[in-house]
Amino acid sequence: MPWDQELEGIHRNIAEETRTPVHVMGGPGTGKTFAMMRRIARLLENGVGPQRILAVTFTRTAARDLSEQLARLGVPGAEEVRATTLHSLCFSGLAREEVFEVTGRIARPLVSYEISQMVNDLARICGGKRVAKEFLESYEAAWARMQHDVVGQPQTQQETDFQASLLDWLRYHRAMLIGELVPLSLAFLRGNPTIHIFPAFDHVLVDEYQDLNKADQTLISALAQRGSLTVIGDDNQSIYSFRYANPEGIRLFPQENPGTVCYVIEECRRCPSNIVEISNSLIRNDQRRLRPIPLHGDNAGQPAVIYIVQHHTVDDEVNSIAEFIHKYLQDHPDMPPGQVLVLSPRRFIGHRIRRALIDRGRNALSYFFEDEIRKPISAEGYCLLQLLVQPDDRAALRAWLGLRNNLGYAGGYSRLRAYSQERGIEPWVALEALDTGEITIPYTSPLLARFRLLKDRLADIRDLRGLDLVRRLWDPADEEALDIRLLAESIALETQDPADLFKSLTVSITQPELPDSGADVIRIMSLYKSKGLTASCVVIAGCVAGALPYINHASSPASQDSQLEEQRRLFYVAITRARDTLIVSSAISMPLSDAMAGGIYIRGQFFVGDLPMARTASTPFLDELGPQAPVPIDTATWRQRAGF
Numbered sequence: 162m163p164w165d166q167e168l169e170g171i172h173r174n175i176a177e178e179t180r181t182p183v184h185v186m187g188g189p190g191t192g193k194t195f196a197m198m199r200r201i202a203r204l205l206e207n208g209v210g211p212q213r214i215l216a217v218t219f220t221r222t223a224a225r226d227l228s229e230q231l232a233r234l235g236v237p238g239a240e241e242v243r244a245t246t247l248h249s250l251c252f253s254g255l256a257r258e259e260v261f262e263v264t265g266r267i268a269r270p271l272v273s274y275e276i277s278q279m280v281n282d283l284a285r286i287c288g289g290k291r292v293a294k295e296f297l298e299s300y301e302a303a304w305a306r307m308q309h310d311v312v313g314q315p316q317t318q319q320e321t322d323f324q325a326s327l328l329d330w331l332r333y334h335r336a337m338l339i340g341e342l343v344p345l346s347l348a349f350l351r352g353n354p355t356i357h358i359f360p361a362f363d364h365v366l367v368d369e370y371q372d373l374n375k376a377d378q379t380l381i382s383a384l385a386q387r388g389s390l391t392v393i394g395d396d397n398q399s400i401y402s403f404r405y406a407n408p409e410g411i412r413l414f415p416q417e418n419p420g421t422v423c424y425v426i427e428e429c430r431r432c433p434s435n436i437v438e439i440s441n442s443l444i445r446n447d448q449r450r451l452r453p454i455p456l457h458g459d460n461a462g463q464p465a466v467i468y469i470v471q472h473h474t475v476d477d478e479v480n481s482i483a484e485f486i487h488k489y490l491q492d493h494p495d496m497p498p499g500q501v502l503v504l505s506p507r508r509f510i511g512h513r514i515r516r517a518l519i520d521r522g523r524n525a526l527s528y529f530f531e532d533e534i535r536k537p538i539s540a541e542g543y544c545l546l547q548l549l550v551q552p553d554d555r556a557a558l559r560a561w562l563g564l565r566n567n568l569g570y571a572g573g574y575s576r577l578r579a580y581s582q583e584r585g586i587e588p589w590v591a592l593e594a595l596d597t598g599e600i601t602i603p604y605t606s607p608l609l610a611r612f613r614l615l616k617d618r619l620a621d622i623r624d625l626r627g628l629d630l631v632r633r634l635w636d637p638a639d640e641e642a643l644d645i646r647l648l649a650e651s652i653a654l655e656t657q658d659p660a661d662l663f664k665s666l667t668v669s670i671t672q673p674e675l676p677d678s679g680a681d682v683i684r685i686m687s688l689y690k691s692k693g694l695t696a697s698c699v700v701i702a703g704c705v706a707g708a709l710p711y712i713n714h715a716s717s718p719a720s721q722d723s724q725l726e727e728q729r730r731l732f733y734v735a736i737t738r739a740r741d742t743l744i745v746s747s748a749i750s751m752p753l754s755d756a757m758a759g760g761i762y763i764r765g766q767f768f769v770g771d772l773p774m775a776r777t778a779s780t781p782f783l784d785e786l787g788p789q790a791p792v793p794i795d796t797a798t799w800r801q802r803a804g805f
Contacts, residue, residue, distance in 0.1 A: 180422045247380060481746075
């Protein structure tokens with residue numbers, strides 16, 4: 162297909178622009194990525210070698226979608242264009258030039274529960290876990306927390322000491338953080354200006370630029386220094402402040418890059434006009450927004466079906482949503498189940514909806530996997546599997562020893578590590594000596610108890626394979642481990658080997674690729690993971706105050722203001738996934754334990770039998786949806802109007 166076939170208006174202007182850099186701002190469903198694809202097609206048709214073109218986005222799912230769209234262009238060489246995430250690009254570059262070996266690092270990524278134990282160890286030397294987590298996030302952003310910060314080294318002695326301790330921990334445990342790939346690449350490039358760890362690109366195109374922090378942006382500039390640069394995004398969809406990405410990144414790009422050619426796309430091609438109206442009303446409450454009216458809808462099309470529902474209990478909410486989806490798919494027999502997208506700010510609500518859908522014979526999958534292994538029962542099974550196939554893995558052993566203790570037995574582990582390092586032996590060897598009584602190390606008895614349990618569990622599973630192994634790692638009777646067990650079982654059906662099982666499970670957990678809307682499975686995930694997705698029917702469940710918005714009230718007032726703005730943008734992203742039907746759902750009561758664990762605002766408490774319950778309230782964002790939003794209704798009214 163010629164690059165300009167049936168291409169007109171602003172999308173054509175973007176595709177044929179020859180100046181650089183190019184800055185494209187556009188809301189959800191405005192065809193930003195479409196224009197980017199046609200721009201790449203023009204470059205290829207004009208004779209640019211595909212290996213000289215780099216297309217970058219933030220998530221693996223988005224990178225996969227870019228690759229698929231490039232393949233559909235029908236232009237020779239399109240499938241050879243490098244479409245990737247920055248982290249993947251950095252990993253391949255650092256590995257290819259053996260930078261890991263030069264810097265003494267091991268390309269073994271830590272998972273969430275291992276990072277938690279690392280934080281426990283670092284907290285002892287930097288003033289607590291909160292400080293350690295903040296410093297860790299800053300380190301992964303190359304110490305550039307704000308758009309005006311300079312990417313580089315820590316600025317204070319405390320930060321310098323933390324970085325030294327962090328790197329010492331990572332080197333000793335032969336591990337690394339996925340989040341440090343960009344800072345590692347930048348540091349190596351600056352220290353070795355004549356060594357090129359990345360290919361030379363003539364054209365760099367970046368989708369979802371608002372998702373990049375200052376370190377990411379600095380690397381992009383380095384990659385594009387010999388050619389043209391196109392950045393595409395939407396400040397109203399900036400939702401990753403936890404990694405110091407913020408709306409100013411794309412807002413200030415023209416000022417930071419003189420001569421930038423700017424385009425703004427305003428027409429939404431995805432959402433019906435009434436969804437456009439309520440999303441515009443919502444985002445107008447962000448006082449720092451860049452565009453007065455982010456989106457223009459197509460008033461000629463059919464309006465979306467929108468329900469805002471408040472249920473008396475979470476049980477009512479879960480069962481009603483499951484029944485609505487079941488009826489919706491019955492009424493649309495030719496529609497793939499992937500056209501139904503269920504979002505929730507809290508995992509436990511999403512999991513319960515998934516189980517309710519399965520009970521009704523529907524195929525539904527949860528994509529909270531990385532969160533899943535934060536739970537001790539899930540983490541222990543995964544950690545056991547790793548130590549079964551990699552018994553010399555220090556990070557896994559450290560994680561096992563600290564699981565089920567809030568402080569990870571950090572004091573005892575510090576003594577164990579010091580003893581092992583002084584004598585040049587592995588921690589496992591030192592623990593064996595402790596177990597036999599050959600040595601004593603003060604205050605390590607909890608570690609020894611965990612080590613003995615580990616040896617017993619490993620002996621129990623050593624001869625198991627496939628499904629038998631999975632079901633011994635995660636008890637089928639334990640609901641807490643249901644999701645990771647089902648995922649592991651699906652892999653075990655294809656492989657019996659424990660090492661292959663662990664490898665595939667690790668990829669599925671740490672590098673999930675979400676199925677597209679044509680799949681035969683209903684997708685259930687957090688609002689964050691919905692970025693870039695679309696569906697005919699979108700259900701946003703658990704929209705209660707405290708979960709949406711979630712505000713850390715221990716932070717500064719300025720930080721709380723920023724959190725509120727980002728949470729509003731997150732709700733904006735969720736709303737604008739829908740093409741036909743949108744449900745916004747909440748419950749006014751739930752078990753007190755769920756509310757407290759989820760940080761949900763509690764209006765009061767009461768009992769149902771012996772079960773303590775919390776009174777909750779709908780998200781205050783409902784008041785910001787404007788006059789086009791329907792009036793909230795109760796469960797019975799929804800069932801009556803929707804006919805289920």
